[in-house]
Amino acid sequence: MIFKLALFNANDCIKIMLKKRITIKDLARELGYAPSTISRALNNHPGISKKTKEEVQKAVKKLGYTQNSIASNFRKNTMLSIGIIVPRIGIHFHSLVISGIEEMAYMRKYNVTIFQSQDSLDREKEIAKILQTKMVDGIIVCLALETNNYDHFNQLKDNKVPVVFYDRVPENYEASKIVINDYQSAYKATEHLISSGCKRIAHISGNPEVSIYKERLKGYKAALVKHNIPLDEKLIEYTKDLNYDEGVYSAKKFLNLEHKPDGIFCANDYTAVSTIQVFKKANYSIPGDISVVGFSNYPISRIIEPTLTTINDRAFEMGQAAANLLIRQIEEKSEIISSETVVLETELIIRDSSKSFNSHK
Amino acid sequence: MIFKLALFNANDCIKIMLKKRITIKDLARELGYAPSTISRALNNHPGISKKTKEEVQKAVKKLGYTQNSIASNFRKNTMLSIGIIVPRIGIHFHSLVISGIEEMAYMRKYNVTIFQSQDSLDREKEIAKILQTKMVDGIIVCLALETNNYDHFNQLKDNKVPVVFYDRVPENYEASKIVINDYQSAYKATEHLISSGCKRIAHISGNPEVSIYKERLKGYKAALVKHNIPLDEKLIEYTKDLNYDEGVYSAKKFLNLEHKPDGIFCANDYTAVSTIQVFKKANYSIPGDISVVGFSNYPISRIIEPTLTTINDRAFEMGQAAANLLIRQIEEKSEIISSETVVLETELIIRDSSKSFNSHK
DNA sequence: CTGAAAGCGCTTACAG
DNA sequence: CTGAAAGCGCTTACAG
Known part of the structure; x- marks a missing residue:
């Protein structure tokens, strides 16, 4: 042991004892090269002899050097880092999106720093400011419920930091966006109910001030109009949050209607599940007496009895697409950041809560 | 507009046109101070006159300066940054933990960079290496399913980077850990079944090679022994993953037993839900004929009918505790990083899938 | 109260 | 093939 230590010079010894980080300078001193040579050897530059590179690698092992990528990236003025702002990580949809982002980012050597806005506009603004100072190369955001103004993203844009929004995206604001076609998806879901005989x-709607729920509502209405089914405002329930309890409340209102529905399209799976449970409890058969279609394809939709017909909202793919687009924009480094909108195709997953007709149009 | 621009000096003008980042040097030139003075004014140092501070703030507004916190932290040799390694973000338990970590970290001005090991040991090693280079101040990890050796965390520890493990934690390895008492929780769940008359x-068990499932199994057995109920290996099913389908499979085996169980303790909620569904389909009444208890308190446990008695595993609090402990260890900066284990109290949530007795011991 | 200088760990023209 | 020097944007002893 003593003998081994004797192979180190005094300075290195001290560093090792104090667990100070070994730097390029230490390698340089160890081998008698200039730090610039070490740097080039480490980065496998062409104009460095094979012999030198090998020596350097040996010294790396010996002294236990690990690169300081912060210093390196800082010098190169890119952090290979992307920031995410989501309302809440614990919401399953967002956790899948994040998962897709991380996966894509990891492949491309970016890392992902995550913030929750808690659906608060103030907090979203605060986070945007923090991100400003962090040298992130780009950011991905799903807007807070409260957010109705997007000025806090202007400075990021001015600084040429690309921003990609997903799901809850700004309206009338020039930016890149990843969305599904909510209108078309709702249309498809409603038409499925129609063609299966309803x-x-x-419709159980989310807050119609939020664009995605407005679109779903529109798609529902359009399908009815298209098939000459009269609209009836009594058949539309508006919720604040689309949570389970609001679903129960809405379903009960439908149940108490004189002229009850025979099909219900719900703007998410939670309200669809509570609708199923309310009608089952009232001894309605599903889909015999009433069909139910949800939206999102949450895990519970495969478990509830009957299993739920729903729209696959492609959360994971949305994350991948967002990261992909963002990284492309980062690496283009063009003077003008283009604003692109990617619309992901959704898919109607037909399960047991609706009748399936082969004569499906 | 022209007039306004005339107020800037040439160099600033160019920077603004090219959208280059404004730095302390630019402020210094603008005001005729030294960069060091600007830095001190910005950081509100005592020995800087109020007048100067005000001038600096004005120039900040005028030129649109934002601090480069990477440069600042790099200089100060702390990144205020913590890394997380989780198996998969999309698993609800982990998303809640991450949420708790982010919340605590945000309050303490740390930011959170996230990686998924995808339950692969190789990837976990790779990530540990990446983290090595990132100047993170500490890391929080839940081990990959595959992980059976912890050497890849040694270098982090050697470099005095605190590491806190949660949930799936290393065995026989000196480290800080946040866990729940799986043994005690399983004991409590099983005893609840006993005292309600079963x-x-x-028991539907996870992979007994994984410590948390081993502990749950032990707790189940201990409760039976304590209450003089003979162990019967036919009443224990081992699964690989505790997923829904494995639950169905296990429940059916119980259903086909000559001498059927009247209570089932499942090591997670998914298998508990499939157990409920299998027995309901076979026309057993729950909890009349058979009681079911799960583990985790997933959202589905409040929705399934009957609602599921389960153990609240405190995912969110686990995240908070992990971040809290980690940040304490970071800020202590003592020569020796202490290894602490925090055991969180779980809670038995009694719902409708088990009989509740007031004569509960 | 303010400034000049050195430095965090690295990279990269420039020169030889 | 290698080195000396400057610099990324900031901070902080040291000095006055």
Whole structure:
């Protein structure tokens, strides 16, 4: 042991004892090269002799050097780092999106720093400011519920930091966006109910001030109009949050209607699940007496009985697409950052809560 | 507009046109101070006159300066940054933990960089190496399923980077850990079944090579022994993953037993839900004929019918505790990083899938 | 109260 | 093939 230590010079010894980080300078001193040579050897530059590179690698092992990528990236003025702002990580949809982002980012050597806005506009602004100072190369954001103004992203844009929004995206604001076609998806879901024989189709809507729920509502209405089914405002329930309890409340209102619906399209799976449970409890058969279609393809949709017909909202793919687009924009480094909108195709997953007709149009 | 621009000096003008980042040097030139003075004014140092500070703030506004916190932290040799390694972000438990970590970290001005090991040991090693280079101040990790050796964390420890493990934690390895008491929780769950009248209690176990499932199994057995109920290996089913389908498979085996169980303790909620569904389909009444208890308190446990008695595993609090402990260890900066283990109290949530007795011991 | 200088760990023209 | 020097944007002893 003593003998081994004797192979180190005094300075290195001290560093090792104090667990100070070994730097390029230490390698340089150890081998008698200039730090610039070490740097080039480490980065496998062409104009460095093979012999030198090998020597350097040996010294790396001996002294236990690990690169300081912060210093390196700082010098190169790129952090290979992307920031994410989501409302809440614990919401399953967002956790899948994040998962998709991380996966894509990891492949491309970027790392992902995550912030929760908690659906608060103030906090979202605060985070945007923090991100400003962090040298992130780009950011991905799903807007807070409260957010109705997007000025806090202007400075990022001015600084040429690309921003990609997903799911809850700004309206009338020039930016890149990843969305699904909510209108088309709702249309498809409603039409499925129609073609499976439903005549009176109700809708449980989210807050119609939020664009995605507005679009779903529109798609529902359009499908009815298209198939000459009269709209009936009594068949539309508006919720604040689309949570389970609001679903129960809405379903009960439908249940108490004189002229009850025979199909219900719900703007998410939670309200669809509570609708199923409310009608089952009231001894309705599903899909015999009433069909139910949800939206999102949450895990519970495969477990509830009957299993739930729903729209696959492609959360994971949305994350991948967001990261992909963002990284492309980062690496283009063009003077003008283009604003692109990617619309992901959704998919109607037909399960047991709706009748399936082969004569499906 | 022209007039306004005339107020800037040439160099600043160019920077603004090219959208180059404004630095302390630019402020210094603008005001005729030295960069060091600007830095001190910005950081509100005592020995800087109020007048100067105000001038600096004005120039900050005028030129649109934002601090480069990477440069600042790099100079100060702390990144205020913590790294997380989780198996998969999309698993609800982990997303709640991450949420708790982010919340605590945000309050303490740390930011959180996230990696998924995808339950692969190789990837976990790779990530540990990456983290090595990133100047993170500490890391939080839940081990990959595959991980059976912890050497890849040694260098981090050697470099005095605190590491806190949660949930799936290393065995026989000196480290800080946040866990729940799996043994005690399983004991409590099983005893609840016993005291509500069950005589033959089955168990659906996870992979018993994984310590948390081993502990749950032990707790189940201990409760039976304590209450003089004979162990019966036919009443224990081992699964690989504790997923829904494995639950169905296990429940059916119990259902086909000659001498059927009247209570089942499942090592997670997914298998508990499939157990409920299998027995309901076979026309057993729950909890009349058979009681079911799960583990984790997933959202589905409040929705399934009957609602599921389960153990609250405190995912969110686990994240908070992990971040809290980690940040304490970071800020202590003592020569020796202490290894602490925090055991969180779980809670038995009694719902409708088990009989509740007031004569509960 | 303010400034000049050195430095965090690295990279990269420039020169030889 | 290698080195000396400057610099990324900031901070901080040291000096006055």
